[in-house]
Amino acid sequence: DIQMTQSPSTLSASVGDRVTITCRASQSINSWLAWYQQKPGKAPKLLIYKASSLESGVPSRFSGSGSGTEFTLTISSLQPEDFATYYCQQYNYLWTFGQGTKVEIK
Amino acid sequence: QVQLQESGPGLVKPSGTLSLTCAVSGGSISNNNWCSWVRQPPGKGLEWIGEINYSGSTNYNPSFKSRVTISVDKSKNQFSLKVNSVTAADTAVYYCAKGVEAWGQGTLVTVSS
Numbered sequence: 001d002i003q004m005t006q007s008p009s010t011l012s013a014s015v016g017d018r019v020t021i022t023c024r025a026s027q028s029i030n031s032w033l034a035w036y037q038q039k040p041g042k043a044p045k046l047l048i049y050k051a052s053s054l055e056s057g058v059p060s061r062f063s064g065s066g067s068g069t070e071f072t073l074t075i076s077s078l079q080p081e082d083f084a085t086y087y088c089q090q091y092n093y094l095w096t097f098g099q100g101t102k103v104e105i106k
Numbered sequence: 107q108v109q110l111q112e113s114g115p116g117l118v119k120p121s122g123t124l125s126l127t128c129a130v131s132g133g134s135i136s137n138n139n140w141c142s143w144v145r146q147p148p149g150k151g152l153e154w155i156g157e158i159n160y161s162g163s164t165n166y167n168p169s170f171k172s173r174v175t176i177s178v179d180k181s182k183n184q185f186s187l188k189v190n191s192v193t194a195a196d197t198a199v200y201y202c203a204k205g206v207e208a209w210g211q212g213t214l215v216t217v218s219s
Contacts, residue, residue: 001168034206043201043209044152055207087152091206094165095142095154 002026002090006098012106019075021101023088028068032092035064035073038100039084047086048073078103108133110202110210118196118217124189128202128210135183136160139205143176143187145198146212153198158185192217 003026013019023033031051036044046055048064051071061076075082083105088098114126128141135141143155156166158176166174170189178185189196199212 043212046207046209049206089152089206094157094167095144097144097152097154100151 002029002093002096004088004090004096004098006088006101008101009099010102010104012104013078014106015078015080017078017106019078019082019103021073021086021088023066023071023073023098025069025071025090029090029092031067032090033064033066033071034089034091035062036087036089037082037084038087044087075103108204108208110204110208112200112202112210112213114213114215116214116216118192118215119219120193120217122192122217124187124192124196124200124215124217126187126200126202126213126215127184128186129182129184130204131183133204135178135185135204136180141176141178141185142203144201144203145196146201147195147198155187155189155200194218 005024007022033051035048037047038044047058047062052064063074065072085100085102087100090096109131111129118124140157140159142157145153156176158164158178164176173190175188194217197217199214201212202210
Protein backbone atom coordinates (compact mmCIF):
# COMPACT_ATOMS: atom_id res chain seq x y z
CA ASP A 1 0.00 0.00 0.00
CA ILE A 2 1.09 3.58 -0.65
CA GLN A 3 0.78 5.74 2.46
CA MET A 4 0.31 9.51 2.27
CA THR A 5 1.50 11.68 5.14
CA GLN A 6 0.14 15.22 5.14
CA SER A 7 1.31 18.07 7.37
CA PRO A 8 0.40 20.05 9.30
CA SER A 9 -2.92 18.63 10.47
CA THR A 10 -4.11 22.11 11.44
CA LEU A 11 -2.89 25.48 10.26
CA SER A 12 -3.90 28.87 11.68
CA ALA A 13 -3.49 31.76 9.27
CA SER A 14 -4.78 35.23 8.44
CA VAL A 15 -6.27 36.62 5.27
CA GLY A 16 -3.45 37.55 2.93
CA ASP A 17 -0.99 34.99 4.35
CA ARG A 18 1.01 32.65 2.14
CA VAL A 19 0.14 29.08 3.15
CA THR A 20 1.99 25.86 2.35
CA ILE A 21 0.78 22.31 2.98
CA THR A 22 3.08 19.32 2.51
CA CYS A 23 2.28 15.77 1.44
CA ARG A 24 4.77 12.90 1.48
CA ALA A 25 4.28 9.52 -0.22
CA SER A 26 5.73 6.29 1.17
CA GLN A 27 7.10 5.46 -2.30
CA SER A 28 7.40 7.27 -5.60
CA ILE A 29 4.10 8.18 -7.20
CA ASN A 30 5.71 10.15 -10.05
CA SER A 31 3.36 13.12 -10.47
CA TRP A 32 0.09 11.29 -9.88
CA LEU A 33 -1.04 13.54 -7.06
CA ALA A 34 -4.19 15.59 -6.61
CA TRP A 35 -5.16 18.25 -4.09
CA TYR A 36 -8.75 18.82 -2.95
CA GLN A 37 -10.53 21.47 -0.92
CA GLN A 38 -13.47 20.41 1.22
CA LYS A 39 -15.92 22.62 3.09
CA PRO A 40 -18.38 21.29 5.70
CA GLY A 41 -21.24 19.31 4.20
CA LYS A 42 -19.78 19.49 0.70
CA ALA A 43 -18.00 17.07 -1.60
CA PRO A 44 -14.26 17.48 -2.13
CA LYS A 45 -13.43 19.94 -4.89
CA LEU A 46 -10.45 19.24 -7.15
CA LEU A 47 -7.88 22.05 -7.11
CA ILE A 48 -4.73 20.51 -8.59
CA TYR A 49 -4.09 17.32 -10.58
CA LYS A 50 -0.87 15.72 -11.82
CA ALA A 51 0.89 17.50 -8.95
CA SER A 52 0.96 20.96 -10.57
CA SER A 53 -1.88 21.30 -13.08
CA LEU A 54 -4.55 23.79 -12.04
CA GLU A 55 -8.11 22.55 -12.50
CA SER A 56 -10.25 24.75 -14.70
CA GLY A 57 -11.98 27.52 -12.76
CA VAL A 58 -9.68 27.31 -9.73
CA PRO A 59 -8.09 30.66 -8.76
CA SER A 60 -4.44 31.10 -9.70
CA ARG A 61 -3.46 31.75 -6.07
CA PHE A 62 -3.51 27.95 -5.71
CA SER A 63 -0.43 26.12 -6.97
CA GLY A 64 1.08 22.69 -6.59
CA SER A 65 4.61 21.40 -6.94
CA GLY A 66 6.69 18.29 -6.44
CA SER A 67 7.25 14.85 -7.88
CA GLY A 68 8.30 11.45 -6.66
CA THR A 69 7.53 11.47 -2.93
CA GLU A 70 7.42 15.13 -1.86
CA PHE A 71 4.62 17.53 -2.79
CA THR A 72 3.36 20.92 -1.72
CA LEU A 73 0.18 22.92 -2.10
CA THR A 74 0.64 26.68 -1.83
CA ILE A 75 -1.99 29.36 -1.46
CA SER A 76 -0.21 32.59 -2.34
CA SER A 77 -2.60 34.98 -0.56
CA LEU A 78 -5.23 33.37 1.64
CA GLN A 79 -8.78 34.59 1.03
CA PRO A 80 -11.79 34.28 3.37
CA GLU A 81 -13.33 31.56 1.19
CA ASP A 82 -10.15 29.44 1.46
CA PHE A 83 -10.72 28.47 5.09
CA ALA A 84 -11.46 24.78 4.65
CA THR A 85 -9.89 21.33 4.89
CA TYR A 86 -7.40 20.27 2.23
CA TYR A 87 -6.54 16.69 1.22
CA CYS A 88 -3.81 15.27 -0.95
CA GLN A 89 -4.47 12.05 -2.89
CA GLN A 90 -2.19 9.72 -4.81
CA TYR A 91 -3.58 7.93 -7.86
CA ASN A 92 -0.40 6.30 -9.13
CA TYR A 93 -1.60 2.93 -7.83
CA LEU A 94 -5.17 2.71 -6.61
CA TRP A 95 -6.08 5.72 -4.44
CA THR A 96 -4.83 6.87 -1.03
CA PHE A 97 -5.67 10.12 0.73
CA GLY A 98 -3.67 12.15 3.21
CA GLN A 99 -5.17 12.76 6.64
CA GLY A 100 -6.22 16.30 5.79
CA THR A 101 -5.12 19.82 6.80
CA LYS A 102 -7.66 22.15 8.36
CA VAL A 103 -6.91 25.78 7.58
CA GLU A 104 -8.35 27.92 10.36
CA ILE A 105 -8.70 31.63 10.93
CA LYS A 106 -5.93 32.96 13.16
CA GLN B 107 -19.50 18.32 -18.09
CA VAL B 108 -19.85 14.97 -16.38
CA GLN B 109 -22.15 14.89 -13.35
CA LEU B 110 -22.61 12.08 -10.83
CA GLN B 111 -25.49 11.40 -8.46
CA GLU B 112 -25.53 8.82 -5.68
CA SER B 113 -28.77 7.14 -4.61
CA GLY B 114 -29.82 4.46 -2.16
CA PRO B 115 -31.20 3.86 1.33
CA GLY B 116 -30.04 6.27 3.99
CA LEU B 117 -30.53 3.75 6.79
CA VAL B 118 -29.23 0.18 6.91
CA LYS B 119 -29.55 -2.31 9.77
CA PRO B 120 -26.45 -3.84 11.36
CA SER B 121 -25.32 -7.05 9.62
CA GLY B 122 -27.28 -5.99 6.55
CA THR B 123 -26.09 -4.91 3.09
CA LEU B 124 -25.45 -1.32 2.06
CA SER B 125 -26.37 -0.75 -1.60
CA LEU B 126 -25.74 2.46 -3.52
CA THR B 127 -25.92 3.46 -7.18
CA CYS B 128 -24.09 6.26 -8.98
CA ALA B 129 -25.79 7.65 -12.08
CA VAL B 130 -23.46 9.31 -14.60
CA SER B 131 -24.79 12.07 -16.86
CA GLY B 132 -23.18 14.39 -19.37
CA GLY B 133 -20.76 11.73 -20.53
CA SER B 134 -20.38 8.01 -21.13
CA ILE B 135 -19.31 5.65 -18.40
CA SER B 136 -17.38 3.82 -21.12
CA ASN B 137 -14.59 6.36 -21.55
CA ASN B 138 -11.12 5.79 -20.13
CA ASN B 139 -11.66 6.93 -16.55
CA TRP B 140 -12.09 4.50 -13.72
CA CYS B 141 -15.15 4.96 -11.49
CA SER B 142 -14.54 4.97 -7.75
CA TRP B 143 -16.31 4.92 -4.41
CA VAL B 144 -14.98 6.93 -1.47
CA ARG B 145 -16.45 7.33 2.00
CA GLN B 146 -16.06 9.77 4.87
CA PRO B 147 -17.19 8.87 8.40
CA PRO B 148 -18.62 11.82 10.35
CA GLY B 149 -15.84 14.21 11.35
CA LYS B 150 -13.12 12.08 9.74
CA GLY B 151 -11.06 11.93 6.56
CA LEU B 152 -11.59 10.40 3.14
CA GLU B 153 -11.25 6.64 2.59
CA TRP B 154 -11.07 5.01 -0.84
CA ILE B 155 -13.25 1.91 -1.14
CA GLY B 156 -12.61 0.66 -4.65
CA GLU B 157 -12.92 1.23 -8.39
CA ILE B 158 -14.26 -0.28 -11.59
CA ASN B 159 -13.67 0.40 -15.28
CA TYR B 160 -16.12 0.18 -18.18
CA SER B 161 -15.20 -3.43 -18.91
CA GLY B 162 -15.91 -4.50 -15.33
CA SER B 163 -12.37 -4.85 -13.99
CA THR B 164 -12.23 -3.96 -10.31
CA ASN B 165 -9.74 -3.02 -7.60
CA TYR B 166 -10.62 -2.84 -3.92
CA ASN B 167 -9.10 -1.38 -0.77
CA PRO B 168 -7.70 -4.42 1.09
CA SER B 169 -9.07 -3.06 4.38
CA PHE B 170 -12.57 -3.99 3.21
CA LYS B 171 -11.45 -7.58 2.52
CA SER B 172 -14.29 -9.40 0.75
CA ARG B 173 -17.17 -7.27 2.05
CA VAL B 174 -17.31 -4.97 -0.97
CA THR B 175 -18.56 -5.49 -4.52
CA ILE B 176 -18.56 -2.81 -7.23
CA SER B 177 -20.40 -3.39 -10.50
CA VAL B 178 -21.17 -1.43 -13.68
CA ASP B 179 -24.28 -1.22 -15.86
CA LYS B 180 -23.22 0.35 -19.14
CA SER B 181 -26.78 0.28 -20.52
CA LYS B 182 -27.91 2.58 -17.70
CA ASN B 183 -24.64 4.56 -17.54
CA GLN B 184 -24.28 3.82 -13.85
CA PHE B 185 -22.19 1.87 -11.37
CA SER B 186 -23.00 0.42 -7.98
CA LEU B 187 -21.56 -0.40 -4.57
CA LYS B 188 -22.51 -3.17 -2.18
CA VAL B 189 -21.02 -3.53 1.30
CA ASN B 190 -21.96 -6.66 3.23
CA SER B 191 -22.13 -7.29 6.96
CA VAL B 192 -22.25 -3.61 7.87
CA THR B 193 -21.68 -2.26 11.37
CA ALA B 194 -21.94 1.19 12.92
CA ALA B 195 -18.37 1.80 11.71
CA ASP B 196 -19.71 1.84 8.15
CA THR B 197 -21.80 4.94 8.90
CA ALA B 198 -20.44 7.59 6.54
CA VAL B 199 -21.07 9.90 3.64
CA TYR B 200 -20.47 7.84 0.50
CA TYR B 201 -19.19 9.55 -2.64
CA CYS B 202 -18.87 8.23 -6.17
CA ALA B 203 -16.24 9.68 -8.50
CA LYS B 204 -15.18 9.37 -12.12
CA GLY B 205 -11.49 9.97 -12.47
CA VAL B 206 -10.25 12.55 -9.97
CA GLU B 207 -12.17 15.45 -11.44
CA ALA B 208 -15.84 14.50 -11.20
CA TRP B 209 -17.48 13.69 -7.88
CA GLY B 210 -21.04 13.20 -6.74
CA GLN B 211 -22.47 15.32 -3.93
CA GLY B 212 -22.39 12.38 -1.53
CA THR B 213 -25.06 10.51 0.38
CA LEU B 214 -25.17 9.80 4.11
CA VAL B 215 -25.68 6.18 5.06
CA THR B 216 -26.38 5.42 8.71
CA VAL B 217 -26.06 1.91 10.09
CA SER B 218 -28.45 1.52 12.98
CA SER B 219 -31.22 -0.74 14.21
